[in-house]
Amino acid sequence: MKRFIESICKTFNCDKTRLLDIFWAIQEKYSYVPQKTLDLLSHKLKLSIPELKDTLTFYHFFHQKPSGKIIIYVDSSAISEIFGLNKIISSFEQELNCKMGEVDPTGQFGLFKTPCIGMSDQAPAALIHGIPVGKLTTAKIKKIVADLRKNILPKVQIKNKVQLRGPVLFEKHNVGESLDLLYALTPDQIIQEVEDSGIRGRGGAGFSTGKKWRFCAEQKEKQRYIVCNADEGEPGTFKDRYLLTKNPTLVFEGMILAARAIGANQGLIYLRAEYKYLKGHLQSILDQMQLQNLLGNQILDIPNFDFHIRIQLGAGSYVVGEETALLESLEGRRGEPRMRPPFPVEQGYLSKPTIINNVETFASVSKIIKNGAHWYKKFGTSSSPGTKLLSVSGDCAHPGIYEVEWGLSIRQFLKLVGATNTLAVQVGGPSGQCISLKEKNRRLSFDDLPTGGSMMVFSKKRNLLNIIKNFVQFFQDESCGCCLPCRAGNIVLNEQMHAILSSEAAEVDLQRIQNWSKIISASSRCGLGQSCTNPMISSMQAFPEIYKKNVKAHESLYRPFDVENKTVAYEQVVQLHEKES
Amino acid sequence: MKKKVNITIDGKSISATPDDNIVEVAKANGVYIPTLCFYPDMGKCLGTCRVCTVKWKRHHVAACTLKVEEGMELTVQSDELKDLRKALVELLFVEGNHFCPGCEKSGDCKLQALGYELQMTVPRFHYRFNNRIIEYNSKKILFEHNRCILCKRCTHKFKDSKGRRVFFFKGKGCHLEVEMVTELVDQLNEEQVDHLVELCPVGALLKKGKGFDRPYGERKYDKTPVGQTTETHPKPSTKKHKGLL
Numbered sequence A: 001m002k003r004f005i006e007s008i009c010k011t012f013n014c015d016k017t018r019l020l021d022i023f024w025a026i027q028e029k030y031s032y033v034p035q036k037t038l039d040l041l042s043h044k045l046k047l048s049i050p051e052l053k054d055t056l057t058f059y060h061f062f063h064q065k066p067s068g069k070i071i072i073y074v075d076s077s078a079i080s081e082i083f084g085l086n087k088i089i090s091s092f093e094q095e096l097n098c099k100m101g102e103v104d105p106t107g108q109f110g111l112f113k114t115p116c117i118g119m120s121d122q123a124p125a126a127l128i129h130g131i132p133v134g135k136l137t138t139a140k141i142k143k144i145v146a147d148l149r150k151n152i153l154p155k156v157q158i159k160n161k162v163q164l165r166g167p168v169l170f171e172k173h174n175v176g177e178s179l180d181l182l183y184a185l186t187p188d189q190i191i192q193e194v195e196d197s198g199i200r201g202r203g204g205a206g207f208s209t210g211k212k213w214r215f216c217a218e219q220k221e222k223q224r225y226i227v228c229n230a231d232e233g234e235p236g237t238f239k240d241r242y243l244l245t246k247n248p249t250l251v252f253e254g255m256i257l258a259a260r261a262i263g264a265n266q267g268l269i270y271l272r273a274e275y276k277y278l279k280g281h282l283q284s285i286l287d288q289m290q291l292q293n294l295l296g297n298q299i300l301d302i303p304n305f306d307f308h309i310r311i312q313l314g315a316g317s318y319v320v321g322e323e324t325a326l327l328e329s330l331e332g333r334r335g336e337p338r339m340r341p342p343f344p345v346e347q348g349y350l351s352k353p354t355i356i357n358n359v360e361t362f363a364s365v366s367k368i369i370k371n372g373a374h375w376y377k378k379f380g381t382s383s384s385p386g387t388k389l390l391s392v393s394g395d396c397a398h399p400g401i402y403e404v405e406w407g408l409s410i411r412q413f414l415k416l417v418g419a420t421n422t423l424a425v426q427v428g429g430p431s432g433q434c435i436s437l438k439e440k441n442r443r444l445s446f447d448d449l450p451t452g453g454s455m456m457v458f459s460k461k462r463n464l465l466n467i468i469k470n471f472v473q474f475f476q477d478e479s480c481g482c483c484l485p486c487r488a489g490n491i492v493l494n495e496q497m498h499a500i501l502s503s504e505a506a507e508v509d510l511q512r513i514q515n516w517s518k519i520i521s522a523s524s525r526c527g528l529g530q531s532c533t534n535p536m537i538s539s540m541q542a543f544p545e546i547y548k549k550n551v552k553a554h555e556s557l558y559r560p561f562d563v564e565n566k567t568v569a570y571e572q573v574v575q576l577h578e579k580e581s
Numbered sequence B: 001m002k003k004k005v006n007i008t009i010d011g012k013s014i015s016a017t018p019d020d021n022i023v024e025v026a027k028a029n030g031v032y033i034p035t036l037c038f039y040p041d042m043g044k045c046l047g048t049c050r051v052c053t054v055k056w057k058r059h060h061v062a063a064c065t066l067k068v069e070e071g072m073e074l075t076v077q078s079d080e081l082k083d084l085r086k087a088l089v090e091l092l093f094v095e096g097n098h099f100c101p102g103c104e105k106s107g108d109c110k111l112q113a114l115g116y117e118l119q120m121t122v123p124r125f126h127y128r129f130n131n132r133i134i135e136y137n138s139k140k141i142l143f144e145h146n147r148c149i150l151c152k153r154c155t156h157k158f159k160d161s162k163g164r165r166v167f168f169f170k171g172k173g174c175h176l177e178v179e180m181v182t183e184l185v186d187q188l189n190e191e192q193v194d195h196l197v198e199l200c201p202v203g204a205l206l207k208k209g210k211g212f213d214r215p216y217g218e219r220k221y222d223k224t225p226v227g228q229t230t231e232t233h234p235k236p237s238t239k240k241h242k243g244l245l
Ligand SMILES: Cc1cc2nc3c(=O)[nH]c(=O)nc-3n(C[C@H](O)[C@H](O)[C@H](O)COP(=O)(O)O)c2cc1C
Pocket: A200, A201, A202, A203, A204, A205, A206, A207, A209, A229, A230, A231, A232, A233, A234, A318, A319, A320, A321, A322, A323, A324, A356, A357, A358, A359, A361, A362, A526, A527, A528
């Protein structure tokens, strides 16, 4: 063991920013991170054990006790839930002979839950030893477990169901095509073109990409970095998975263009642990691009244009998708969002100016540079130019990937995806909005209904409250805990949701949810806490009748303390005393 | 010397130096913004308790993270904000297990003082009665986790003589807790221990061998309301450790 720890420390140069890689290496060998390895690491890296645990315990893919040689993570997203999560869990429990959250008697298998693994188009799904398997049924599980017992792992088979090929990302593209213009365009012209296109970030926040690049280019510090956010954590999205499996060069080209634009020589892709199975594939593409002189030193023989891309694997955490938390994680720490300012463009990775963009943003930029801003602006609306990849899941005839122009109405959307008997659409995942068909004339755009891509459709046969409860639970589990309102507030909201579902809530509880949500979202530190109240609030707005129907109790569980009433005896004594004296 | 700019807080005009911290600027001008995790003169603020939330334009922001900018118009004392702060303090009271009458820090505790100040009587939320531990392994510090508010003061604002962090986080979300490096804590000298105990705004980090040194009624917040007291930041000394017990 000692020699092993020494060798991995050597591989990573005893670099503390590579702690995640080090833990992964240890876990790969021992299938968990034994205390003994921490002792050795502590010695080697000159970090105390609590300091190592500071990082280790933040990520739920790292285990500190034996958790099975083969770990099965069942996707517990709302979409999995409506497609029979409970049945799937019992099947696994039965086949493996252990309970959820436990290791089987042989110590061979571990069974755990995990939030959305980016397979909502093939729900219910699970990660089996890192390999995603969709459309699970009892029979399929039987077969999988039987195979596992014979040491046969499932094959990696990602079925990307592309339902609508749009005009931008699906336009024919030869590898490296967008880089042809690198000779002709100055860095400033690249930024100008991106700015002119009006493209806004595809990861959710929708900040102008051109502006972001320009801010970064204007920094004094010359050492700069490009980071691609491939954490795709929002439940219900899988469009980055599509791009990374089918068209990764488009994403890498975007990163190379960004590097040229701001003069960066190192790029990083933060790949969520759920997509670990893509790492080898992506690395081989990167290697190929290096051979083609599209990466590495003197790219395309342009003097002094060096750019390298490294893939950093995450370890299971939704909040790490928040850009500053992502930076913390890239530096080998807990994924807690940083305080802003400074913004990443000023002080990002290793405190140097850094551009962070979503996978789809980089891919779109490649097309913008290839075909020009003018071409790009032909699609979409004036305030939201271009197209958007949607990950469609839930109750519709055609779940899968769609590339649509911004400005699509919900009515058109529902028709497109073949949704009938629809109750609600969750636009933008749990952190987005839950809308009813009354709002079907609303449009997907940054000024009406923004979406990072997650589009979940729920039909009238679903219990909306269960779905919302799943979202609230998700936020409670994924809160990093470093700021109070989100850490403690989510528990309160979850408790309220539980009360409603178990008919223990009274009318007044609905008002309380509204009031408390306002406090939580107003005072939380990062986007997670600020948007964690959205599912409840937007669904209450869209479906007041559902909530009303479910508040049954006469009296709320939350009984305000009635000071007057409780101190009657005391007051009497005081009054008596006063009278007597 | 930077040029002064004008800002307003609750309508009061204040002239201030750009980039100065809003909490301190407000204080210097007689406007009190309640704070809890904030500790003056300590560089980067922690931004964990959010009690100092104020309104700027249409947004809510933690004042400790804000720097003076020309023309800022801030709201500090609206009914909405007062209620928000009170709710946050209540959340802290229900999250931990705080029994003020039995606490060594009673009267010196910032959380308790804020509770009084914001006129909190009974929290609007359910008590969680979380199961937390009391850690007594260290020779120097008794760590009462029941009272810990996870403010990050000890984890991020305390270093030992060699500049090492002594406290870390463990877990995340509602399972978050603070873990101390006992061996390093045991090497702290008396002054450092005093500083550490002072740094903890509540009664979570206590000096071993010391119980109540001043009677109730004569403690920090007993006479001066929390809004008027200043937390000072003693320079951690590098004096060799003399041993405590
Ligand atoms: C809690 C939270 C999770 C996020 N998760 C992701 C994510 O998984 N992928 C992503 O690209 N952006 C995510 N974001 C948005 C990022 O913070 C950031 O805005 C984005 O990566 C910037 O890239 P863009 O401008 O290209 O969208 C998340 C934000 C928050 C607050």
